[in-house]
Amino acid sequence: MDLKVDLAERSYTVTVERGALHHVEDRIPLDGKTLVVTDDGVPENYAATVARKASVSGQAVTVTVAQGEQSKNFENYEMLCRVMLENGFTRKDRVIAVGGGVVGDLAGFAASTYMRGIAFYNIPTTLLSQVDSSVGGKTAIDVCSVKNIVGTFYQPGAVIIDPEVLKTLAPRQFSAGMAEVLKMAATCDGELFALAEKGVGEKDLEKIIFKALSVKRRVVENDEREQGLRRVLNFGHTLGHGIESCTGLLHGECVGLGMLCMCSEKVYERLKKALEVYRLPTELCADREKILD
Amino acid sequence: MDLKVDLAERSYTVTVERGALHHVEDRIPLDGKTLVVTDDGVPENYAATVARKASVSGQAVTVTVAQGEQSKNFENYEMLCRVMLENGFTRKDRVIAVGGGVVGDLAGFAASTYMRGIAFYNIPTTLLSQVDSSVGGKTAIDVCSVKNIVGTFYQPGAVIIDPEVLKTLAPRQFSAGMAEVLKMAATCDGELFALAEKGVGEKDLEKIIFKALSVKRRVVENDEREQGLRRVLNFGHTLGHGIESCTGLLHGECVGLGMLCMCSEKVYERLKKALEVYRLPTELCADREKILD
Numbered sequence: 001m002d003l004k005v006d007l008a009e010r011s012y013t014v015t016v017e018r019g020a021l022h023h024v025e026d027r028i029p030l031d032g033k034t035l036v037v038t039d040d041g042v043p044e045n046y047a048a049t050v051a052r053k054a055s056v057s058g059q060a061v062t063v064t065v066a067q068g069e070q071s072k073n074f075e076n077y078e079m080l081c082r083v084m085l086e087n088g089f090t091r092k093d094r095v096i097a098v099g100g101g102v103v104g105d106l107a108g109f110a111a112s113t114y115m116r117g118i119a120f121y122n123i124p125t126t127l128l129s130q131v132d133s134s135v136g137g138k139t140a141i142d143v144c145s146v147k148n149i150v151g152t153f154y155q156p157g158a159v160i161i162d163p164e165v166l167k168t169l170a171p172r173q174f175s176a177g178m179a180e181v182l183k184m185a186a187t188c189d190g191e192l193f194a195l196a197e198k199g200v201g202e203k204d205l206e207k208i209i210f211k212a213l214s215v216k217r218r219v220v221e222n223d224e225r226e227q228g229l230r231r232v233l234n235f236g237h238t239l240g241h242g243i244e245s246c247t248g249l250l251h252g253e254c255v256g257l258g259m260l261c262m263c264s265e266k267v268y269e270r271l272k273k274a275l276e277v278y279r280l281p282t283e284l285c286a287d288r289e290k291i292l293d
Numbered sequence: 294m295d296l297k298v299d300l301a302e303r304s305y306t307v308t309v310e311r312g313a314l315h316h317v318e319d320r321i322p323l324d325g326k327t328l329v330v331t332d333d334g335v336p337e338n339y340a341a342t343v344a345r346k347a348s349v350s351g352q353a354v355t356v357t358v359a360q361g362e363q364s365k366n367f368e369n370y371e372m373l374c375r376v377m378l379e380n381g382f383t384r385k386d387r388v389i390a391v392g393g394g395v396v397g398d399l400a401g402f403a404a405s406t407y408m409r410g411i412a413f414y415n416i417p418t419t420l421l422s423q424v425d426s427s428v429g430g431k432t433a434i435d436v437c438s439v440k441n442i443v444g445t446f447y448q449p450g451a452v453i454i455d456p457e458v459l460k461t462l463a464p465r466q467f468s469a470g471m472a473e474v475l476k477m478a479a480t481c482d483g484e485l486f487a488l489a490e491k492g493v494g495e496k497d498l499e500k501i502i503f504k505a506l507s508v509k510r511r512v513v514e515n516d517e518r519e520q521g522l523r524r525v526l527n528f529g530h531t532l533g534h535g536i537e538s539c540t541g542l543l544h545g546e547c548v549g550l551g552m553l554c555m556c557s558e559k560v561y562e563r564l565k566k567a568l569e570v571y572r573l574p575t576e577l578c579a580d581r582e583k584i585l586d
Contacts, residue, residue: 074371078436081443085436113406113443116431116518138409143371143378150374151409152445225409 001210005135005217007224010155014135014217016210020162021049021123024096027158028121030054033061033093035084037107039100041067042125043168047098050123054096061087065106069251072106072141072148080110094119094157100126100173101133101251105151108139112154122156125165127177128252131184131212134159136220136230147241153225161213163205175278176252181208182274183255184215186267187235197274235259242291243284256280294503298428298510300517303448307428307510309503313455314342314416317389320451321414323347326354326386328377330400332393334360335418336461340391343416347389354380358399362544365399365434365441373403387412387450393419393466394426394544398444401432405447415449418458420470421545424477424505427452429513429523440534446518454506456498468571469545474501475567476548477508479560480528490567528552535584536577549573 003014015027024030034054038047047062054060063083065071084093095111095118097104104122111120124134140151166174178196185193192211200208216233223230240258244251256275260282263271272282296307308320317323327347331340340355347353356376358364377386388404388411390397397415404413417427433444459467471489478486485504493501509526516523533551537544549568553575556564565575 074367078367081436085439085442109406113402113445115442116433116444116446140409143374146378149378149408150406152406153409 001206003210003213003217005155006221007137007155010137010224012156012158014159014161014213016161016163016206016213018162018164018206020160021046021165024050024123024160025053025056027160028094028096029119030057032058033087033089034058035080035087035089035093035095035107035110036060036062036098037065037080037095037103037110038062038098039065039067039071039103042099042103043165046123046125046165050096050098059087065103067102069102069142069147070145072102074141074143076106077110077141080107081114084110084114089114089118091115091118094121096121096123098123098125099129100124101129104129104134105138105140105148108137108154108156109141109151112139112152117154119157120154122159124159124161126169127166127174127209128180130161130163130166130209131177132180132216132233134161135213135216137224138226145245147244161209163209166205172250172279175280176250178278179252179256179259179275179280181212182271183235183259184212184233186259186263186271187232188215188219193274197270197277199277236262238262239291242293243286246286246290247284249281253281257282257284294499296503296506296510298448299514300430300448303430303517305449305451307452307454307506309454309456309499309506311455311457311499313453314339314458317343317416317453318346318349320453321387321389322412323350325351326380326382327351328373328380328382328386328388328400328403329353329355329391330358330373330388330396330403331355331391332358332360332364332396335392335396336458339416339418339458343389343391352380358396360395362395362435362440363438365395367434367436369399370403370434373400374407377403377407382407382411384408384411387414389414389416391416391418392422393417394422397422397427398431398433398441401430401447401449402434402444405432405445410447412450413447415452417452417454419462420459420467420502421473422470423454423456423459424470424502425473425509425526427454428506428509430517431519438538440537454502456502459498465543465572468573469543471571472545472549472552472568472573474505475564476528476552477505477526479552479556479564480525481508481512486567490563490570492570529555531555532584535586536579539579539583540577542574546574550575550577 236259529551
C-alpha cells in the first residue's frame, strides 16, 4: 500500500509492503554514493541488504552507531558529515536510514545539512518509527541530554515500511510502538482505537500501520512546521518527555503514561485497558517534582 | 535605502543606512531573548550597542568567537546551541550576528537549526559580508577545513547595513570586499563596474553597496537554493577557494585572482586595472598543482 504525503514540491510516497526491504531499488535511486546509517541494535542484515543493492550501480558506505537515544549527539552528527566528505559525497548523493527513530533523526539531520541538503530516505525498522517519526520530516539531535533541541524540518524522498522486519523487534519495543498508535487513535481516529485496543493479530498489522500513518500524514500535511495542529500529536509527550528523562522507560511507554496523566476521567479507564493489552506500564513510582522539572 | 528580497513567505528587507546600527530596534523585534554573536576582530562596541538595545525590553546574551575562518567549526556551533539551551531560548527568541561572513554563517547555522529554526538577523560589519554573504540565506560551517560543507538555506528576518561601521575596517579588508563588488559588476552590472573601477569615494559608498546588493538580490530571488543561475556569482570562486586554502590571502583577494585566471583576454586588462585600484593582488607565486587539487 502506498500513501502519498502531499507537501507540494516536498511530496513523497510512504510504501507499506511486506518484503519491501528486499526491493528498495524500486523506490530509491541507487546510482552514485549512498551512506547507509544503522545502529547496533538493528539486525545487521537489514542495512547490509540495502548496502548491497546500492553497491550494484554505485558505492555504499555503512555507518553503525550505538543503539539508544545517547547516539543523537553532536559527535555522531559531525562523524557522519566527515564520513561523507572523506568519501567525496556531493549534492547528488544520498543518505538512507535503516533503524528506529534515533537513526532516522540523526541520519536525517546529517542529510539535511550536508552541502545544505542532500537526498534522504528512511527505512524504519521499529513500529514506533514506522507509524510516527519516519513521516513528517522532523530531524534532530539532543543537546546536553535534552531531546531534539537541534534539528531541521526536512522531508525524506521516500519512506519504505516493511512490516516483516518487526518480527525481529523485541516485544517490549513493539508495545512501545503501539502506545504511539493508541495516541494517534485517541486523538484522531476512533475506528483505529477500536481496532488497536483489541490487540494486534498478524493480519491486522499492516492495516494498523497504514491507518496510524494516515493520521500522521493528515496532520503533517496541514501543519508541516508544527505551528499549530501538529501539536495535537504531542498528546502525552510533555509529561512523557519528563518521565523519559527521569526513568529508564522507553519513549512509547512514557507517552502512554503521559497520556494517562493528561486524559479526562471519561477516557481514562478505556485507555488504561488498551495500554494493558500491550503490557504497557500504567503506573509509575518516580519523583513527581523531578518529572515536572 | 531599503531593498526588499522577495522570497514569498521568506521575504525580508535589507536596510542600507548610515547610523542604522544605533537604531536596530526599528528593524528587529527585541522582546524576549537575543543571542548576539560577534568575533574578537569586530570593535566591541558594535555588539555591545545591539546587546544594550536588546536588554531594554528583554534579555541579551553575547558570545564572542575568535576572528577567522577556523571559527566556523562544529565546536563553536555546538557551543552556541548549548548557550541558547542553558539560557532557556525558545522558538520565539532570536539570534543576531554582528560581524563579517564568518560570524553570519556560523550564527545563521545555529539559528536555523536551534529548535528547528528560530529568527535570525544579520548586521554585517565588513564590506564583503555587506555586499554578499549577508543576503541570500546561505549558512555554513566548515568540515576538516573544507569550506561550507555543512549548512542550510535559511533566510534572515532582516539585514541591517550601516556603512559607518566600515570606517573601522582595515583597508585590506575593505579592498577584499571590493573584489566581490567587482565580481558582481563584471557578471551582471556594467554600470556598477564603471563606477567601481574608478575607486570609491565617501559619497559613492552607499550607492555601490546598494547596487551590488541589487545584483545579489536579483540572483537570489531567481534561484534561492543555488540550482542554476546563482552559480553565476561563483565566478572566480572555484580557483579562488583553491588559492584560499593554499595561501594566507583573504577570501576577496582570492576571488579577484580567481576571476583573472578565468576571464577572457578581452576583459583581462580592464579587470586587472580595477583590482589594482584597490591594491588587490593580481599575481601569485604558489604551487599550481596544490591549488588545482
